[in-house]
Amino acid sequence: MPLHSAFDPDLPADNALWDVLVVGGGLNGCGIARDLAGRGWRVLLAEAGDLGAQSSCATSKLIHGGLLELNQSPLREIRKALREGELLLHSAPHIVWPLRFVLPLEPTSPPAWRLRLDLLLHDHLAPGNALPRHERLALRGHVAKQPLPAALQNAFAYSDVWADDARLVLLNALDARNKGARVLPHTRVQAARPCTDGATPCWAVSLDTAQGPLRQRARVLVNATGAWAHQFSNHVLGHTRAAPRLVRSSHIVVPRIHEHEHAYLWPAGQGQALFALPYEHRYTLIGSTQVEVGAAALEHPTAASAEDVDTLCREASRHLHQCLTPSDVVWHFAALRPMPVELGGSAQNGQLELSRSGPALLQVWGGRLCTYRHLAEKAANLLGPVLGESRLAWTTHAHLPGGDFSAWVNPALASSDPQQAFEQLVRALNQRYPFMDGDSMRRLARRYGSRVPMVLGLAETLSDLGSAVAPGLYERELHYLRDEEWARSADDVLWRRTKLGLRYNAQQRHNVQRWFA
Numbered sequence: 001m002p003l004h005s006a007f008d009p010d011l012p013a014d015n016a017l018w019d020v021l022v023v024g025g026g027l028n029g030c031g032i033a034r035d036l037a038g039r040g041w042r043v044l045l046a047e048a049g050d051l052g053a054q055s056s057c058a059t060s061k062l063i064h065g066g067l068l069e070l071n072q073s074p075l076r077e078i079r080k081a082l083r084e085g086e087l088l089l090h091s092a093p094h095i096v097w098p099l100r101f102v103l104p105l106e107p108t109s110p111p112a113w114r115l116r117l118d119l120l121l122h123d124h125l126a127p128g129n130a131l132p133r134h135e136r137l138a139l140r141g142h143v144a145k146q147p148l149p150a151a152l153q154n155a156f157a158y159s160d161v162w163a164d165d166a167r168l169v170l171l172n173a174l175d176a177r178n179k180g181a182r183v184l185p186h187t188r189v190q191a192a193r194p195c196t197d198g199a200t201p202c203w204a205v206s207l208d209t210a211q212g213p214l215r216q217r218a219r220v221l222v223n224a225t226g227a228w229a230h231q232f233s234n235h236v237l238g239h240t241r242a243a244p245r246l247v248r249s250s251h252i253v254v255p256r257i258h259e260h261e262h263a264y265l266w267p268a269g270q271g272q273a274l275f276a277l278p279y280e281h282r283y284t285l286i287g288s289t290q291v292e293v294g295a296a297a298l299e300h301p302t303a304a305s306a307e308d309v310d311t312l313c314r315e316a317s318r319h320l321h322q323c324l325t326p327s328d329v330v331w332h333f334a335a336l337r338p339m340p341v342e343l344g345g346s347a348q349n350g351q352l353e354l355s356r357s358g359p360a361l362l363q364v365w366g367g368r369l370c371t372y373r374h375l376a377e378k379a380a381n382l383l384g385p386v387l388g389e390s391r392l393a394w395t396t397h398a399h400l401p402g403g404d405f406s407a408w409v410n411p412a413l414a415s416s417d418p419q420q421a422f423e424q425l426v427r428a429l430n431q432r433y434p435f436m437d438g439d440s441m442r443r444l445a446r447r448y449g450s451r452v453p454m455v456l457g458l459a460e461t462l463s464d465l466g467s468a469v470a471p472g473l474y475e476r477e478l479h480y481l482r483d484e485e486w487a488r489s490a491d492d493v494l495w496r497r498t499k500l501g502l503r504y505n506a507q508q509r510h511n512v513q514r515w516f517a
Helices: 027-038 075-091 112-125 165-178 226-236 295-299 306-319 369-387 411-416 418-432 438-456 475-485 490-497 506-516
Strands: 016-023 043-046 096-104 135-138 154-163 182-184 188-197 200-209 212-223 245-255 263-266 274-279 283-293 331-339 351-355 360-365 468-470
Touching: 016 027, 016 200, 016 369, 027 043, 027 165, 027 360, 027 369, 043 165, 075 096, 075 112, 075 154, 075 369, 075 418, 096 418, 112 154, 165 182, 165 475, 165 490, 188 212, 188 226, 212 226, 212 369, 226 295, 226 331, 226 360, 245 295, 245 306, 274 306, 283 306, 306 331, 351 369, 360 369, 411 418, 418 438, 438 475, 468 506, 475 490, 475 506, 490 506
Parallel strands: 016 043, 016 212, 043 182, 096 263, 212 360
Antiparallel strands: 096 154, 135 154, 188 200, 200 212, 245 283, 245 331, 263 274, 274 283, 351 360
């Protein structure tokens, strides 16, 4: 299969007319572009930086957040989020998979009976049978005891769903492009003003691209710029909106604290709710603090503060038998979430605001990993009548790129047990490319799923992949990431598309940057 030219500098013709121009290449923007393109609308997406480079790649990675949501959201919203997790398990099983959580029963924990009721409710709200139900654990002799203080004897266990958030953004952008959308990263919208195309109201949009200025027109403009949505509305569109509350959620990554695949959750008792997830095989991801911040945080939106890092180390140490300090932290990141005051701070799950005075404008306020697909579907449903006709929703059971394993495994298994199907996919790929070591092939399968042959091509030996730019990272994969997935720099590859930056030292990371240069 030939690669698309994601790196091709050719731009749309000047003054081209689109049905919809989506501003913002985070998860909401890419999800909306994908849904609209799949319904046959002409879609252009413009993102000022790299796709998913801001809050969309700095989440907790959890699809629905488990018990942390039960006392914070309406039950219908929790059920919707649980349903979305199961849908994603089937649509992208290479980047989405179940995760078993342990809830240690500490002296400061909420009462066991209360946790048990929450877990029963969590099980009841889950729409299918893809995830195991909760159970009570005796920690003595159980692997889950490993990182916990010796005095703890009991715990509960339940299931959640984990996703590679940065790749989820990329897969939505890839699918949007595959269905006809034009995706332009590193393209800033400088101005947008109402105009007409004959008798049809539309937007005249000025873009700043790497190749120079570009003018485009669109019948509908979508503001999906996330934490910057109010700034875009005020400064580019000329509206007057109150600045939203901004909440920063910070996370740290430390060397792995245990040798099994369970995660841990400590619900808020006398302290702060906290989780610890196995991450990238060698590490543990710990989060998250929730701190309200000012507009200055928009200057460094994915950076955790020194205070946040110190707080997470201190809180984690209260629950573990080892003491973590900031010197143990190998990476940290943060996500900003807006809570617009006009919506009463209710934008956590995403709100849509459609204006039809003049050319149509759809503004997206808030949103989360667990609701992005449903939010995109609602947006496309809203815009259909504006564009002339309602068109059928289609994403509910559609695979994301790389998520359809049916050509590699038994199709019945692929539909009934996506995680077992993934294991079969790995075995099939190992047979197809026997020169790759098992760990490298599993890494590629986790990132690219059934698209691994697009990465490795017709290679029969390691030398067919080109030089090793860094350990395990060959030129062939870098060509793929540049030409197919819009990667422009080492950071795009190392910290978003592959997470290999965690494994590499400074010289190895520099070698990747030098390759791009």
